[in-house]
Amino acid sequence: xxxxxxxxxxxxxxxxxxxxxxxxxxxxxxxxxxxxxxxxxxxxxxxxxxxxxxxxxxxxxxxxxxxxxxxxxxxxxxxxxxxxxxxxxxxxxxxxxxxxxxxxxxxxxxxxx
Numbered sequence: 001x002x003x004x005x006x007x008x009x010x011x012x013x014x015x016x017x018x019x020x021x022x023x024x025x026x027x028x029x030x031x032x033x034x035x036x037x038x039x040x041x042x043x044x045x046x047x048x049x050x051x052x053x054x055x056x057x058x059x060x061x062x063x064x065x066x067x068x069x070x071x072x073x074x075x076x077x078x079x080x081x082x083x084x085x086x087x088x089x090x091x092x093x094x095x096x097x098x099x100x101x102x103x104x105x106x107x108x109x110x111x112x113x
Contacts, residue, residue, distance in 0.1 A: 020044040021072040023096065025064070027083045036086060043067055061091050068096035 021044065028038040036057060041064055042049040048067050052060035068074065074096060076083050088097055 021070065023068045023071040023074045025074065025076045025079070025083060027076075027086055029082075029086050034086075034089075036090060039064075041067055043071065057090065061087070061094060065095050071096075 023041055023043055025039060025041040027036055029035065030037055036052075037054055039052045039060070040050065050060065050063050050067055052064075084097065087094055
């Protein structure tokens, strides 16, 4: 029986060192009502996370904004065409929208992305 071995590249830092300063988010929005029903977010560098399950959306978005503080970038599945517009529709003053500088330009010009 052969034992599996994992080979590492000595030129790369250990996997534990890979902690990007990102905020990863995913929204669940109702098809019929276009309302945010749930979302989850996690910071890659701190591990801080937030799960919203449908209670106080305003409070949850304030917490999301606080978690986003200091992030270098935001990532998510269909972030540009879906998550950001839905967040902006509910709370256009979210700081996490502002630190994505191009978002304000795209949003204000109504230019397709």
